[in-house]
Amino acid sequence: MKKIATLLTLLLLLPVFSGCGSSTIKEEITEKTVDENLITVGFSQLGAESDWRNTNTASMQEAFTRENGYDLIYKNGQQKQANQITAVRMFIQQGVDYIVLAPATEAGWDSVLAEARDADIPVILVDRRVDVADKSLYSCWVGSDFELEAKKMTEWLKQFTQVRNIDPEELHIVNIQGTSGSTAQIGRTRGLANACRENGWDLMTEVDGDFTENKGREVMAAMLKGYDNINVVYCENDNMAIGAIDALEAAGKKVGSNIKNGEVMVVSFDGVNELSREYCREGKISCIAECNPLHGPRVSALIESLERGETPETFNYVDEKIFSSLSTVKSITVDGVTYEVEKP
Ligand code: GZL
Numbered sequence: 001m002k003k004i005a006t007l008l009t010l011l012l013l014l015p016v017f018s019g020c021g022s023s024t025i026k027e028e029i030t031e032k033t034v035d036e037n038l039i040t041v042g043f044s045q046l047g048a049e050s051d052w053r054n055t056n057t058a059s060m061q062e063a064f065t066r067e068n069g070y071d072l073i074y075k076n077g078q079q080k081q082a083n084q085i086t087a088v089r090m091f092i093q094q095g096v097d098y099i100v101l102a103p104a105t106e107a108g109w110d111s112v113l114a115e116a117r118d119a120d121i122p123v124i125l126v127d128r129r130v131d132v133a134d135k136s137l138y139s140c141w142v143g144s145d146f147e148l149e150a151k152k153m154t155e156w157l158k159q160f161t162q163v164r165n166i167d168p169e170e171l172h173i174v175n176i177q178g179t180s181g182s183t184a185q186i187g188r189t190r191g192l193a194n195a196c197r198e199n200g201w202d203l204m205t206e207v208d209g210d211f212t213e214n215k216g217r218e219v220m221a222a223m224l225k226g227y228d229n230i231n232v233v234y235c236e237n238d239n240m241a242i243g244a245i246d247a248l249e250a251a252g253k254k255v256g257s258n259i260k261n262g263e264v265m266v267v268s269f270d271g272v273n274e275l276s277r278e279y280c281r282e283g284k285i286s287c288i289a290e291c292n293p294l295h296g297p298r299v300s301a302l303i304e305s306l307e308r309g310e311t312p313e314t315f316n317y318v319d320e321k322i323f324s325s326l327s328t329v330k331s332i333t334v335d336g337v338t339y340e341v342e343k344p
Helices: 002-019 023-029 051-063 081-094 110-118 146-163 183-199 213-226 238-250 274-282 296-307
Strands: 039-045 070-076 098-101 123-126 140-143 172-177 202-208 232-235 265-270 285-290 315-317 331-334 337-342
Touching: 039 051, 039 081, 039 296, 051 070, 051 238, 051 296, 070 081, 081 098, 081 110, 098 296, 110 123, 123 296, 140 296, 146 183, 146 265, 146 285, 146 331, 172 183, 172 213, 172 238, 183 202, 202 213, 213 238, 232 238, 238 265, 238 274, 238 285, 265 274, 274 285
Parallel strands: 039 070, 039 098, 098 123, 123 140, 140 315, 172 202, 172 232, 232 265, 265 285
Antiparallel strands: 331 337
């Protein structure tokens, strides 16, 4: 009944919404078949900035099909929180059964998530997190431990330098960061900064590459104009690593692991983009810390649990690997857990 009433309300509001010039809302109003037997899920994805993101979206769309008992409404936020907030408000107006949110950045979600709670619509977070005062504004979250990813990467780098007899002070590192204020950026940046401080590595600068290939290329080219001693480029995702490698090679640099012989080492996160995996096989990317994008089945399992009246774990982490074609480091141990370094 909630859905039918909502649909009628929206039809009455049509002239107002069309006055806002938003074709999206008008599209949602026309001919929406409301099937009471399906679980309606409103999914606000943050964008399509990377291969990781597109794979994550595909995983969600494959999980939330009508055959599986769902009616999925997918909205691409195009990297803008304002678009995501609009989408969440639309889901509330439509009276969806669940809201799934992949937030671009952590801040600024308190009021719209309170509106979802007031509308009695559970919110499930996927991938990145939100920083809200009232933690009950979301039911649960599934994603990665981004600081653990960074700890794995920096432990691999530490062991690599020890095996290759590279002194800590010989490392001159730049960090091409992901979208500023996103959980992935916060965790991966913190992990590197802590390792540089603990190991005595020179962290020269951190620059926002927004998780995109073009921005990675642009900021790498700019850094090469400012620094002539960069020998490690820490990229917080594969797409930025690919752009950075383009810029390094365009500047005549040799990309590889032979730091002592003047090569520039590139390391990265995700392991989703096929070119980055090829680069890792070739040794152009020396190490990739996996970031698993396949959250669709996990989010679906959380909804099924909630449908059964259960209370799932609030935080649900995915298992992830570390890849390198170099045989220098066979395994790493982080926080008491040992990870084999696998071939990409
Ligand atoms: C990590 C995710 C990051 C990926 C990037 O879970 O939030 O955003 O590492 C993506 O590739 O753009």
